[in-house]
Amino acid sequence: MDPVRNPYAPGAGQRPPELAGRDRELQQFEVVLERVARGRPERSMIITGLRGVGKTVLLNTFRSMAMQKLWGTGKIEARPEQSIRRPVAAALHMAVRELAPRHRAPERIEHFLGVLKSFAQAGEEPGGKGRARAHRWQPGIDVPAVRGRADSGDLEIDLTELFVDAASVATDLGVGIGLFVDEMQDVPADDVSALCAACHELSQIGGPLIVVGAGLPHLPTVLSASKSYSERLFRYARIDRLDREAADQALIAPAAREGVEFTPEALDALYEAADGYPYFVQAYAKVAWDVAPASPIGAADVEVAAPEAESELAVGFFGSRYERATPAERDYMRAMAMLGDDPVPTAAVAAELGRKPSSLSPARDGLIKKGLIYSAERGLVAFTVPHFGKFLRAQPT
C-alpha cells in the first residue's frame, strides 16, 4: 500500500502513531504534576526498561503534559563521563524562558538568569586560558552573572541553590519546572549523587521542581548506591513489552485512521514476530504495510514482510549496537548468548569462555558503559537489547 501514508514509526525516540499500553504511567504522572504544582509532597517518576521499549517516547510525552500545564521544561541526555552542569544549565535556561513572558516581575527572571550564568561558569577550569577559554560557555544570557549563588564549584550545593531559585520563579506563576533526564544511568556517579541531594532538598521545602528520568533497568540500583533515600524520592515505573491487547492497539488504531485493517491472523503473526516490543511492533508493521497490496493486511503479507523487517532490525537495531563493541566485548556477549536469554551469572560466562572471571572485568565493564548489558543484581548480567541473544546466536562466528 501507499508508503507515503504508512503511519508506523520505527526509530529511536520516534513518536509512535499510537502510544499504546501506557495509560497507567500517564495517569500517575498527571497526579505528580498536579501535586507538585500545589506544593504537596510527591515522589517524582523514573521510567526504566530495556532498549526500544519506549522510554524516550514516554519521557517526551511527560514533558508535553507538563508543557500543557504551562510548566517550564527542559531536557538533557546524559553521556558517560560528561558533567551535567552545563546541560542542566541549558535545560533550565530553556525552562525559564518558557515562563518568562508570563511573569509579571522581569527583575526576578533577570536575577535567576544571573544565577544561572554563574552556575554554568562555576564548572570551568579556574584560570583556564587558551583552549579552556575557547570552550567557555556561551549561554546567550545578556545579564551580569550573580556572584555568590550556585557558583561554589561543588555541584551538590550549586544544583540545590539553582533548583530552589528556579522553583521559586515557577511558584510565582503557580506552575512547576520539569527537568527531564534521558539515559540517566550515564550520569557520572558524583553528579547523580548531587542531583539526588538537590531533589531531596527541594522535596523537603515543597519547591515545585522535579527531575524526571529515564534509563536502563539498573538505574534504580545506580541511584540507591548513590543515595540510600533515592527510593523515597522517585517512583520507579518499569515499562516493558506491550501485552497482546496494547500491541494490537498500536497496530490497529493508526491503520484505522487511514481506512486500513488487519485480519486476525495477521495480528497473531505480528504479535508472534514482534513479541510485544514496541520497536519491533513498529518495524514489522511498517514493512507489512508496504508489502500488502490492499486492505486488509493479511497473514501472508506479514510472512512476506518478516524477512525484510528482520534484516532491517539486524542492521539498524542490533548491528549498530554490536558494532560498538570491541572484539573482547563481542566474545563476552556471544558467551552470554550461548547461556540463554535470562540474566546469566558472570561466573558462568567466564566458564563458557574458559577464562578467570577477574580477567573478564574490563570487557564486562566496557559493555555496561556502552549500555549493551546491565547488571541489576550482583554477579548477574543481562542484555539491555531485547532478543539480542537470539540475534547473536544467528550470527556466523
Ligand SMILES: Nc1ncnc2c1ncn2[C@@H]1O[C@H](COP(=O)(O)OP(=O)(O)OP(=O)(O)O)[C@@H](O)[C@H]1O
Ligand atoms: N507505547 C508505545 N506504543 C507503540 N509504539 C511505541 C510505544 N512506545 C514506543 N514505541 C515505538 O518504539 C520505538 C522505540 O521507542 P523509544 O526510542 O522511546 O525507546 P527507548 O526505550 O527510549 O529505547 P533506547 O533504550 O534505545 O533509547 C519507537 O519507534 C517508538 O515509536
Ligand SMILES: [Mg+2]
Ligand atoms: Mg531512549
